[in-house]
Amino acid sequence: MQTTPSNTKLSTTKTLLVTAGLAVAIFAAGCGNDDEADLANGKQLFVEKCGACHTMARAEAAKGVAGPNLDDAFIQARNDGMDDATIKSVTLGQIKHPSQRVxxxxxxxxxxxxxxxxxxxxxxxxxxxxxxGKDEGDLAKAGQPAVSDKTVKADSSNTLQIDADPTGATLYQAGKATAAAGLVNLIMDNPSSVPHNIAVKGAGVDEKGDVVGKGGTSKVSAKLKAGEYTFYCTVPGHEAGGMKGTLKVS
Ligand code: HEC
Structure with missing residues (x-):
């Protein structure tokens, strides 16, 4: 993912953003310009980077539950008159300086x-x-979960190494895998700060490795006949967010 130097003006104003009453003033002071924002890019990134932990109905593939449902988080404020720009400012503040309550x-x-x-x-x-309501037009098309095109082949011990994306996206570093019929081992290293695991399902099989945090390794083994299976992350919302792939056994 491309990164640009962080905007120090935004980070210094953030501390004020949590005080919702001041957020409007900060927006007026130049915290963001909605005319320039690319909502489709924002939605795509939301699904990939935030959907691991958050649900928000308009971003349909974002079904994570480790953090608050963002519709629930803002619906009352919106109904009380908080506008898009203020919710944007609060969110930008949370991205830069996440709340430490938990x-x-x-x-x-x-x-x-x-x-x-x-x-x-x-x-x-x-x-x-x-x-x-639902997003319309081009925005409706954005936010499809990404799955890697990369294929991994099982090694001589019929083991597949399929690691989690290092940025915390709901993504494995390979979206396709092939192995031989028999005992198949799947191993996932998790270099990200979002908990993940690896599991395999299909044709009556459903075996799950342990969910591991940063630096951990999740392992699962299953006796598989020839056929097509799905490897996936069982953390709620992660498969919906694209953390899955196809395993062909022959
Ligand atoms: C690893 C899990 C995780 C990821 C990934 C994550 N969040 Fe969060 N988020 C949380 C948790 C947990 C909280 C609640 C923090 C608290 O209450 O202290 C939270 C809180 C929030 C809040 C404040 C909600 C409220 O109730 O005030 C917003 C807004 C938010 N996140 C937006 C985002 C955005 C945007 C992204 C992606 C760039 C993102 N989050 C990615 C876990 C996550």
Missing amino acids: PAAARMPADIVTGMDARDVAAYVGYAAGRE
Whole structure:
């Protein structure tokens, strides 16, 4: 993912953003310009980078549950008159300086997206959170979960190494795998700060490896006949977000 240097003006104003009453003033001071924001890019990134932990109905593939449902988080404020720009400012603040209310292991990592990408994601949340209805036009098409085109082949011990995306996206580094019939081993290293695992299902099989945090390794083995299976992450919302792939056994 491309990154641009973070905007220091935004980071210094952030501390104020949590005080919702001041957010409008900060927006007026130049915190963001919705005319320039690319909502489709924001939605795509939201699904890939935020959907691991958040659900928001308009971003249909974002079904994570480790963090708050963002419709629930903002619907009351929106109904009370909070506008898109203010929700955007609050979101940008949360991206740069995540709230520390929850225990460290369950916290939202800082700077998952930066620069223009952060602005686009925040603008999309500002537009979509707690807003009834569905996205239309080009925006409706954005936000399809990404799956890697890469294929991995099982090694001589019929073991597949399929690692999680290092940025915390709901993505494996390979989306296709091939192995021989018999005992198949799947191994996933997790270099990201979002918990993940590897599991395999299909043809009556459903075997799950342990969910592991950063630096952990999830392993699962299953006796598989020839056929097509799905490898996936069982953390709620992650398969829907694209953390899956096809395993061909022959
Ligand atoms: C690893 C899980 C995780 C990821 C990934 C994540 N978040 Fe969060 N997020 C959380 C948690 C947990 C909280 C609640 C923090 C708290 O209450 O202290 C939260 C809170 C929020 C809030 C505040 C909601 C409220 O109730 O005030 C917003 C807005 C938000 N996240 C947006 C995002 C965006 C945008 C992204 C992607 C760039 C993102 N999050 C990625 C876990 C995550």
